[in-house]
Amino acid sequence: MPNTTDCRVLEVSVLGPISIDKLPPFPTDDSEVARRRRIVIDFVVYLALNGGQTTETIDEEFFRNARQPSQVRWNVAAMARHWLGRDRLPRTTRDGVVRLAGVTTDWARFGLYHQRGEDDLALRLVRGQPLTGLSRHVSGWADMWQAQMIAVIHQTGISYGREHLHRENWTEARIGIKAALSVEPASIPAYGLADALARKTDDAVALERSRDAKEQARGALHDPRYV
Known part of the structure; x- marks a missing residue:
């Protein structure tokens, strides 16, 4: 009990x-x-x-x-x-x-951290696609929440990754890129940042993997935001 x-x-x-x-x-x-x-x-x-x-x-x-x-x-x-x-x-x-x-919810914490400008803490809460595991019968209300979470997390991750890439803070840049890709696996902007990070850190293996993944994503993607 x-x-x-x-x-x-x-x-x-x-x-x-x-x-x-x-x-x-x-x-x-x-x-x-x-x-x-x-x-x-x-x-x-x-x-x-x-x-x-x-x-x-x-x-x-x-x-x-x-x-x-x-x-x-x-x-x-x-x-x-x-x-x-x-x-x-x-x-x-x-x-x-x-x-x-x-x-x-951890989504409420994400919003609180984001409002405080603590996007590093917010992005560390992201573990993958939001609302993974809901029953198949769930629709409507869950779709709305998931779309909102994906949009906010993706944009926050891209902005955070770009900012820290510019500052040459590689660890923090990776956090932003990882969060963006965890919610938008076919995100061309995120793969672009991953390419730039690999070039700046002279990581040839990571650069090749990122480019291969980006090409696969580009081929499978139909969202006009990323083409």
Whole structure:
């Protein structure tokens, strides 16, 4: 049974494969238990990113494919409450709002660091494609969040990498390039920075790898931003 008096902030990690503090790793099998747990994790991620939402909005955005959205929501919320603790997910308020308590995300930390001008700390939070591992049925709300995260992280990584490349701070430049490529694997601007970094550091092997990867990305890419 969870500790319902635990007041420590719980962090939901979404900047890569999804994970939640103090909960087991994301399930990967096709069992019924794993399927239910994935839905609960999706629900926790949804609430953590969106903050307080009315039950009507939740039913429309998250449970829109359910035959009885309100009943399914009640069941999923009950399971989430059992795992996280009652204090983490209080019951619906009188105004019909559902919200998590004492829960944050690494995306929120990214934004805080970015606002402070601490992009090095922000970019170190990125572990891969945002929201990796959400259930296949999730769409709409998750697509919006993922697109926003990718755009912000990619631009921040490119700007940070370019700035530190100019300053000849190679370690920091690599951090920016790595973050940009982790969310946009076919990013021609990021490969351009990687080329420049390899030339400046006389790394012939890295230069060849970067150029090969850039050509593969260019051949597979259809986004007009990068052609």
